[in-house]
Amino acid sequence: MDDAVVIGSGPNGLAAAIELTRAGASVRVLEGNDQIGGGIRTAPLTLPGFAHDVCSGCHPLGVLSPWFRSVPLAEHGLHWIQPPASVAHPLDDQPAVLLRLALGETASELGDDARRYEQLLAPLLRAPHELLADLLGPLRVPRHPLRMARFGLPGLLPATTFLRAWFRGERARALLAGCAAHSILPLESVLTTAVGLIFAVTGHVADWPVAAGGSQTIGNAMASYLKTLGGRIDTGVRVRSLRDLPPARVVLFDTSPAQLADIGGPVLPDRYVQRLRRYRYGPGAFKLDWALDGPIPWRDPRCLQASTVHLGGTLEEVAASESAVWRGEHPARPFVLVVQQSQFDPSRAPAGKHTGYAYCHVPAGSTVDCTAAIERQVERFAPGFKDRILARHAMGTADLERENPNYIGGAITGGVADLWQFFTRPVARLDPYSTPNPRLFICSASTPPGGGVHGMCGYFAAQSALRSLRRLPDHLTPLS
Numbered sequence: 043m044d045d046a047v048v049i050g051s052g053p054n055g056l057a058a059a060i061e062l063t064r065a066g067a068s069v070r071v072l073e074g075n076d077q078i079g080g081g082i083r084t085a086p087l088t089l090p091g092f093a094h095d096v097c098s099g100c101h102p103l104g105v106l107s108p109w110f111r112s113v114p115l116a117e118h119g120l121h122w123i124q125p126p127a128s129v130a131h132p133l134d135d136q137p138a139v140l141l142r143l144a145l146g147e148t149a150s151e152l153g154d155d156a157r158r159y160e161q162l163l164a165p166l167l168r169a170p171h172e173l174l175a176d177l178l179g180p181l182r183v184p185r186h187p188l189r190m191a192r193f194g195l196p197g198l199l200p201a202t203t204f205l206r207a208w209f210r211g212e213r214a215r216a217l218l219a220g221c222a223a224h225s226i227l228p229l230e231s232v233l234t235t236a237v238g239l240i241f242a243v244t245g246h247v248a249d250w251p252v253a254a255g256g257s258q259t260i261g262n263a264m265a266s267y268l269k270t271l272g273g274r275i276d277t278g279v280r281v282r283s284l285r286d287l288p289p290a291r292v293v294l295f296d297t298s299p300a301q302l303a304d305i306g307g308p309v310l311p312d313r314y315v316q317r318l319r320r321y322r323y324g325p326g327a328f329k330l331d332w333a334l335d336g337p338i339p340w341r342d343p344r345c346l347q348a349s350t351v352h353l354g355g356t357l358e359e360v361a362a363s364e365s366a367v368w369r370g371e372h373p374a375r376p377f378v379l380v381v382q383q384s385q386f387d388p389s390r391a392p393a394g395k396h397t398g399y400a401y402c403h404v405p406a407g408s409t410v411d412c413t414a415a416i417e418r419q420v421e422r423f424a425p426g427f428k429d430r431i432l433a434r435h436a437m438g439t440a441d442l443e444r445e446n447p448n449y450i451g452g453a454i455t456g457g458v459a460d461l462w463q464f465f466t467r468p469v470a471r472l473d474p475y476s477t478p479n480p481r482l483f484i485c486s487a488s489t490p491p492g493g494g495v496h497g498m499c500g501y502f503a504a505q506s507a508l509r510s511l512r513r514l515p516d517h518l519t520p521l522s
């Protein structure tokens with residue numbers, strides 16, 4: 043009997059497996075797909091010679107999360123490529139705003155708001171790794187309460203309220219609105235300023251990187267490290283019930299709360315299962331990948347320096363787009379996230395050609411084809427873009443969910459991260475990674491600190507499982 047089985051090989055499943063094996067446990071990972079990695083996979087979605095990141099494309103937390111910083115993935119083939127700028131946020135009729143590593147350089151893009159931007163960010167950048175360590179985890183007493191208070195007081199406010207009050211001009215407001223929109227919440231919601239600030243902080247600590255060769259190399263490096271530690275991975279094994287599991291003392295679910303309820307239901311109390319079923323997943327995404335005949339012809343060519351481009355114009359426009367999605371609408375001018383991997387990693391496309399990656403948020407379960415709306419937004423800031431398209435690949439909410447059963451209704455970050463569910467995912471418990479059954483744990487992005495490639499959900503879930511493993515008797519019957 044293995045000490046642990048992990049269901050799912052997404053970044054959190056692999057992080058959990060690595061942590062468990064590092065502590066001496068025997069671990070087996072079961073992955074439903076033929077390819078490992080979950081949200082960190084790369085595939086030839088368009089034409090031969092073009093490598094597209096199926097889900098995650100850009101990885102600020104991949105370089106900055108305390109867990110990723112603790113593992114020797116470079117020795118296992120992971121090479122981050124850092125661009126000259128993290129974000130470009132183009133605006134109509136004026137130069138784009140660029141989020142660059144140097145605070146002063148970014149501030150200099152912001153006109154009259156330069157000093158206010160520096161006043162806001164400088165205190166958060168005094169010990170950014172400590173701040174990130176406090177933020178990327180479950181609700182607990184912060185190790186640096188003063189620093190957290192400095193962050194949390196403005197952070198709690200809705201981005202619309204804070205950004206209008208703090209800044210005078212549209213450039214700074216737009217830059218942080220784009221960062222805040224990663225929350226997939228209406229920008230009128232509390233906590234959205236915090237998300238904007240976290241992403242801005244990361245951009246001042248490390249240029250948001252892409253993985254050389256594709257995001258798949260992140261998963262491959264994690265799997266290679268896991269194997270050197272003695273862990274095993276079986277692919278093509280979709281777990282549907284406890285009977286599908288090999289004997290193990292504990293099981294960690296890198297899955298949605300819904301799957302934990304479906305699979306673990308027979309050994310979990312009804313009340314806990316009902317709470318898992320009340321979990322909210324939130325809006326979905328519509329994603330496009332393009333094979334391009336050349337780089338995106340941005341009106342402001344400096345946009346080519348950034349790994350990520352936020353298309354949505356002013357704070358007002360970004361906020362209107364995100365609120366519309368929450369009302370169940372498809373905005374004509376959606377907020378679009380573009381990643382330009384091949385601009386920095388030539389291995390992604392044949393010489394002279396490029397890949398393009400973009401998605402927008404859509405209502406949960408949407409069946410609307412957003413291709414035209416996304417391409418109109420790109421064309422708005424990059425006239426002539428459509429002429430560069432050689433081929434495109436589209437994924438709606440149903441395609442995303444088919445790719446990965448964790449993306450319920452097309453939700454890509456493990457569920458709504460509003461004030462309530464941010465800390466109580468998947469249900470409110472002192473140890474949210476544990477369940478009432480001391481042999482079952484959840485380690486996916488549906489636990490704190492939520493979506494993104496940072497491995498922290500897996501790390502904390504492994505600690506929780508290790509505490510249980512120490513208490514459990516050696517001889518246990520199979521879970522089913």
Ligand SMILES: Cc1cc2nc3c(=O)[nH]c(=O)nc-3n(C[C@H](O)[C@H](O)[C@H](O)COP(=O)(O)OP(=O)(O)OC[C@H]3O[C@@H](n4cnc5c(N)ncnc54)[C@H](O)[C@@H]3O)c2cc1C
Pocket residue numbers: 049050051052053054055056072073074075078079080081082096097098099100101102103279280281282296297298301327329401442445446447448449454455456485486487488492493494495496499
């Ligand atoms: C379009 C898109 C763009 C994104 N962009 C970014 C980005 O740029 N940067 C970033 O940091 N994050 C991004 N994300 C989010 C990021 O990919 C996820 O938050 C992250 O992958 C979550 O990791 P995880 O380990 O919790 O789960 P997942 O990555 O979802 O992995 C779960 C794995 O479990 C497997 N599985 C599920 N159920 C079963 C079962 N019953 N049996 C066996 N296997 C099972 C799945 O096949 C999958 O491989 C993006 C996501 C999407 C979809």
